[in-house]
Amino acid sequence: MPLGTDYPRQDCGIARSLELVGERWTLLILRDCFLGVRRFSDFQAHLDVSRAVLSARLDALVEQRLLRRVGDGHPEYELTADALDLWPVLLVLAQWGDHRTTPGLPRRTFHHVGCGTLGRDGRCDGCDASPRAGDVETRPGPGADPTLRDDLVSRALRVPHRLLVPLATR
Amino acid sequence: MPLGTDYPRQDCGIARSLELVGERWTLLILRDCFLGVRRFSDFQAHLDVSRAVLSARLDALVEQRLLRRVGDGHPEYELTADALDLWPVLLVLAQWGDHRTTPGLPRRTFHHVGCGTLGRDGRCDGCDASPRAGDVETRPGPGADPTLRDDLVSRALRVPHRLLVPLATR
DNA sequence: GTCCTTTGGTTCGGTGAACAGACCAAATCA
DNA sequence: TGATTTGGTCTGTTCACCGAACCAAAGGAC
Numbered sequence: 001m002p003l004g005t006d007y008p009r010q011d012c013g014i015a016r017s018l019e020l021v022g023e024r025w026t027l028l029i030l031r032d033c034f035l036g037v038r039r040f041s042d043f044q045a046h047l048d049v050s051r052a053v054l055s056a057r058l059d060a061l062v063e064q065r066l067l068r069r070v071g072d073g074h075p076e077y078e079l080t081a082d083a084l085d086l087w088p089v090l091l092v093l094a095q096w097g098d099h100r101t102t103p104g105l106p107r108r109t110f111h112h113v114g115c116g117t118l119g120r121d122g123r124c125d126g127c128d129a130s131p132r133a134g135d136v137e138t139r140p141g142p143g144a145d146p147t148l149r150d151d152l153v154s155r156a157l158r159v160p161h162r163l164l165v166p167l168a169t170r
Numbered sequence: 171m172p173l174g175t176d177y178p179r180q181d182c183g184i185a186r187s188l189e190l191v192g193e194r195w196t197l198l199i200l201r202d203c204f205l206g207v208r209r210f211s212d213f214q215a216h217l218d219v220s221r222a223v224l225s226a227r228l229d230a231l232v233e234q235r236l237l238r239r240v241g242d243g244h245p246e247y248e249l250t251a252d253a254l255d256l257w258p259v260l261l262v263l264a265q266w267g268d269h270r271t272t273p274g275l276p277r278r279t280f281h282h283v284g285c286g287t288l289g290r291d292g293r294c295d296g297c298d299a300s301p302r303a304g305d306v307e308t309r310p311g312p313g314a315d316p317t318l319r320d321d322l323v324s325r326a327l328r329v330p331h332r333l334l335v336p337l338a339t340r
Numbered sequence: 341g342t343c344c345t346t347t348g349g350t351t352c353g354g355t356g357a358a359c360a361g362a363c364c365a366a367a368t369c370a
Numbered sequence: 371t372g373a374t375t376t377g378g379t380c381t382g383t384t385c386a387c388c389g390a391a392c393c394a395a396a397g398g399a400c
Contacts, residue, residue, distance in 0.1 A: 004194060004357090004358075004385080004386065004387095007198065009218055009318055009319060010198060010217070011277050011314060011315050011318045011319065012198070012201065012264065012267075012277055012278065013263070013264035013265060013266070013267035013268035013269075013271075013276060013277055013278065014197060014198060014201050014260060014263050014264045014267055015198060015267070016267035016268065016270065016271045016277075017263045017264070017266055017267030017270070018197065018198075018267075020267070020270065020271075022194075022197075023386095024192075024386090024387075027184060027188065027192075028177065028180060028182075028184060028185060028188075031182065031184050039347085039348090040347070040348050040349075041346085041347060041348075044348090047180070048179055049387095049388095050387070050388055050389065050390095051348080051349065051350085051389095052349085052350070052351080052387085052388085052389095053386090053387065053388085054349090055348080055349060055350080073347095073395085073396055073397080074346090074347055074348065074395090074396065074397090075348085082270065085266060085269070085270070085290075086266060088262045088266075088290075088291055088292070089259070089262050089263050089266055090184060092258045092259050092262060093183070093184050093187045093259050094182065094183035094184045094187070095183060096183070096187055096255060096256060096258075096259055097182075097183035097184060097185070097186035097187030097188075097189075097190070098183035098186065099183075099255070100186065100187070100190065100252065100255070101183075101186045101190075106183060107181050107182055107183055107186075108182065108183065120255075120258075121258055121292075121300050122258070122291075122292075123300075130291050130293075144181060145181050148179055148181045149179060149181065194357090194358075195358095209376085209377090210376075210377050210378075211375085211376060211377075214377090219358095219359095220358070220359055220360070220361090221377080221378065221379080222358085222359085222378085222379070222380080223357090223358065223359080224378090225377080225378060225379080243366085243367055243368080243376095244366090244367065244368085244375095244376060244377065245377085
């Protein structure tokens with residue numbers, strides 16, 4: 001893939017990361033996976049991405065072993081253990097983007113279950129740890145805009161819930 | 171910019187981040203800034219990016235106030251205070267990419283000056299803090315490939331040095 | 341089983357972005 | 371003052387993303 005995915009002469013961890021997850025839409029697909037989205041049509045409804053691109057991205061993620069296709073018949077897509085390591089990246093990226101564009105009004109907040117709130121460096125303000133994704137609950141933040149979308153996935157995401165737990169969209 | 175830069179209906183911090191730094195080459199330009207690169211020709215020599223794209227990206231970063239153009243005559247590009255907040259993002263992304271592609275053989279290591287080494291979650295193994303970029307030293311890691319490039323910037327980066335300190339390439 | 345709907349895609353033509361390489365003007369050096 | 375370096379811009383080509391149409395398999399109703 002000569003254009004857009006490759007940084008062939010960059011001997012650098014960031015370039016390697018971007019070759020895996022740097023294409024348009026890929027990080028948003030993985031974000032949705034952490035939030036509990038698992039089905040092709042749910043990604044499509046939530047992301048407004050063309051089906052062709054979504055299909056290509058899911059195939060690539062499965063091939064890179066960041067996602068696993070589960071079930072016969074209509075598949076579900078599930079994060080692999082390797083992909084769970086991406087959680088700190090997505091968290092600090094979300095915190096930075098929220099703080100950079102609307103300081104003090106995050107669109108979504110993250111909480112260490114039973115403990116405290118996660119700050120911009122990804123640490124819990126209760127215990128100073130950096131919890132795994134499975135121990136994190138997410139809630140809509142004060143900067144969320146509930147008028148922007150009204151698909152089933154967006155509605156399900158307006159309820160506080162734990163990461164990695166499949167969303168009920170039907 | 172209709173294609174490639176915008177996620178207009180994604181109410182999410184990650185989408186906001188990607189609108190600022192998600193285009194091809196942008197994060198690598200910012201990485202180079204943290205490593206001490208400051209001039210157009212040095213970015214170009216180190217990145218193998220076309221001059222037109224480099225020019226467009228630098229303009230965009232200046233307009234977003236992530237870079238500042240300094241000096242009359244041939245300018246230098248300097249990170250703003252806002253951009254320094256990106257350091258945790260770049261660090262965890264680099265650590266993830268290195269670990270994901272060549273576990274145990276990072277291309278570059280980062281160290282809390284006078285204390286310890288930074289791990290995959292960005293914490294110093296000496297004091298458990300997450301140091302600011304200015305307190306970090308970087309060195310080529312065991313996975314670095316010194317045969318891949320031989321430009322002046324790459325050579326200067328083979329010497330351990332503190333982040334944010336301008337590289338001497340002449 | 342047979343029909344019908346939903347799901348999970350693929351295919352297609354059009355548009356915009358990235359590429360390599362030529363070109364150019366201002367800044368700097370000898 | 372002339373030559374060289376620097377910091378770009380311009381151009382034609384290639385490639386990726388887009389929306390829309392199309393299609394086949396899965397699942398549900400009967």
